[in-house]
Amino acid sequence: MPHLVAPSLLSANFLNLEKDIAMLNQSEADWFHLDVMDGVFVPNISFGFPIIEKIRKATHKILDVHLMIVEPERYLERFKKAGADIISIHLEASRNPVDTLRTIKKLQAKAGIVINPGTPVNLLTDVIREVDMVLLMSVNPGFGGQSFIPGTIKKIEEVKDMIRTFQLDVMLEVDGGIDLQNAPSLVHAGVDILVAGNTIFASTDPSLTIHQLKSIC
Numbered sequence: 001m002p003h004l005v006a007p008s009l010l011s012a013n014f015l016n017l018e019k020d021i022a023m024l025n026q027s028e029a030d031w032f033h034l035d036v037m038d039g040v041f042v043p044n045i046s047f048g049f050p051i052i053e054k055i056r057k058a059t060h061k062i063l064d065v066h067l068m069i070v071e072p073e074r075y076l077e078r079f080k081k082a083g084a085d086i087i088s089i090h091l092e093a094s095r096n097p098v099d100t101l102r103t104i105k106k107l108q109a110k111a112g113i114v115i116n117p118g119t120p121v122n123l124l125t126d127v128i129r130e131v132d133m134v135l136l137m138s139v140n141p142g143f144g145g146q147s148f149i150p151g152t153i154k155k156i157e158e159v160k161d162m163i164r165t166f167q168l169d170v171m172l173e174v175d176g177g178i179d180l181q182n183a184p185s186l187v188h189a190g191v192d193i194l195v196a197g198n199t200i201f202a203s204t205d206p207s208l209t210i211h212q213l214k215s216i217c
């Protein structure tokens, strides 16, 4: 499967979201990556249901919702109702990740598990059979525009090994600090989905940047 590009709307212009969404709709972007932060799991607060509902009405593309919230199990149904196609929860944030991931799938959404840069890949062993996607954070979550943590490359290889060993059909997404310089090494390492916020929205030509990220081979 050729890799996908998922722009993170955290770096979009919230005073004129319609314009950025129209740009994304016309671009080669595959998914919309939506970062939900609660100010507890991460030291920042972003947006919630009303914004996701509005975005759902403005695009047919897949909504990839990244929950940086504690006790995500409390809100799964509402995120699904708001329009999420994929719901990813942090391993560090859920008391019973296996149950939470099963609930996401029961709601007919795809289920993703996310780990922070400081969380070792081997902790995924107990949950990876439950998921459609693993999301590796390549920055500490909370803010857009941070620098990519190089140690992520080794973790990508470890996740790919785990997927191969267990013979699973699991996608691998990487999120944080991705730019046109480091993206080729991620694609070559087998990453299926590149998330990019700042690189796309701070660009003078965001849809060209999306095209460039998509054209990596």
Ligand code: DX5
Binding pocket: 008, 010, 011, 033, 035, 066, 139, 140, 141, 142, 143, 144, 145, 146, 175, 176, 177, 178, 195, 196, 197, 198, 199
């Ligand atoms: C970080 C978020 C990311 C972030 C990516 O907490 O999960 O999705 O917005 O933004 P960049 O690409 O700017 O690092």
Ligand code: ZN
Binding pocket: 008, 033, 034, 035, 066, 175, 195
């Ligand atoms: Zn994210």
